[in-house]
């Protein structure tokens with residue numbers, strides 16, 4: 001099987017065999033479908049295996065950083081045989097989602113290694129007894145969030161980190177802002193990183209706080225910065241639409257109802273309630289979505305990401321909360337999670353910083369695929385005019401957009417304004433307003449409570465159920481309709497007269513749907529499609 005990742009980042013002249021890797025590791029890499037390493041992988045594997053260097057790596061989202069540190073770790077463990085007892089590698093990540101993702105990836109890399117390289121995710125949802133048993137088995141690689149690690153170390157004094165050969169801090173710039181500083185300080189007491197351990201600090205973005213961790217954990221590190229890729233090779237196209245607060249709802253309704261974006265969409269909002277509001281609003285039109293936010297139990301969150309990756313859902317509404325200071329909390333949905341095959345990242349609410357924008361849009365155009373980012377930007381003069389749809393963070397949208405444009409242009413990207421022809425979507429306005437009105441604050445509150453209850457129950461069910469029936473996912477779909485919003489059933493149907501000609505039933509057209517009238521005439525222009533959402537409606541492969 002051939003998986004073409006991040007073609008832009010692939011180091012085509014290099015093969016994995018050239019690193020002299022263990023045959024079991026090569027076999028696993030082949031099984032994963034990786035044909036060539038990516039640039040960051042080539043550099044990291046070499047520096048790690050040949051020079052045993054500490055590494056600080058900044059490389060774009062989707063460039064293959066996980067394998068870049070996992071491969072040398074597994075290789076070194078296999079090469080050393082059973083020379084010492086205890087944990088040999090520790091991978092720290094900021095969220096449970098990432099802990100699961102990285103542990104699973106390491107599981108795939110070590111699938112042929114038997115007892116020579118075993119992985120333990122300390123964040124796994126198991127009883128203390130089971131965990132103790134797993135710890136006693138003496139696994140070679142631990143993956144954990146810092147807080148969980150410290151709690152495990154404090155409860156199990158017999159765990160020895162003295163033979164630790166690798167320490168990885170992934171998404172390193174988040175670690176400090178997540179409040180993990182104390183845990184990392186404590187961890188320092190368990191390790192002698194400066195002498196025995198090779199350290200990797202990884203992220204797509206780095207900040208000053210990293211300097212502190214560098215001093216603490218690294219010894220003359222090599223600094224890799226691999227984010228500049230030929231702009232003509234770039235596969236991420238970025239658009240923004242300047243609009244007002246209420247019209248965001250009109251735009252999203254038209255775009256989704258008419259299927260103007262093909263493929264899976266990851267949509268970001270900035271507040272919890274807005275996620276529910278949008279879900280209920282879309283539900284009125286028969287548009288299904290599922291929610292991902294920090295309030296949901298972790299089991300549900302993990303399951304939702306898994307299901308989205310398996311294409312069970314097409315629209316995921318993720319809440320990336322912004323705190324009072326306007327800083328994005330970035331709780332994890334926009335960080336590091338390897339969402340598969342996302343065709344479009346849609347910033348329904350613009351993030352509050354250009355850094356968060358990088359991580360959000362980095363969820364698409366991964367694995368060699370192309371992708372699109374579309375951001376709704378509220379014009380400053382429009383802000384606050386419609387209370388019910390207003391969002392505090394949108395006040396600064398234009399300023400944030402300017403910052404995003406500056407930082408993206410340094411990376412060789414351009415954000416193109418999207419000229420949305422609002423006149424042509426006006427016909428949908430009254431339906432949008434009907435639906436918008438029906439989603440009252442009480443309905444949102446009710447939906448939020450219900451969803452959490454439902455997910456808490458499902459979460460427990462999930463745990464037990466999947467232990468017994470790993471295949472049976474049917475009862476636990478997360479995109480069920482929520483709560484009882486009093487909207488008319490007619491909203492679910494778009495009457496034929498509102499549809500663009502190409503989408504009317506008798507025409508049986510599949511795929512791209514032009515919004516304008518089909519031009520009839522002679523010669524080449526006959527039947528030419530004009531796309532009101534030019535760019536947005538482009539047919540795409542996913």
Ligand SMILES: Nc1ncnc2c1ncn2[C@@H]1O[C@H](COP(=O)(O)OP(=O)(O)OP(=O)(O)O)[C@@H](O)[C@H]1O
Nearest residue numbers: 005034036037038061062063064065066204336338
């Ligand atoms: N050499 C390779 N060949 C093919 N696919 C690869 C290769 N390396 C990584 N991949 C795939 O590319 C995708 C992105 O990799 P990964 O999640 O490590 O990116 P990342 O750099 O950590 O991004 P982020 O900063 O968003 O976390 C994954 O699905 C991974 O399986």
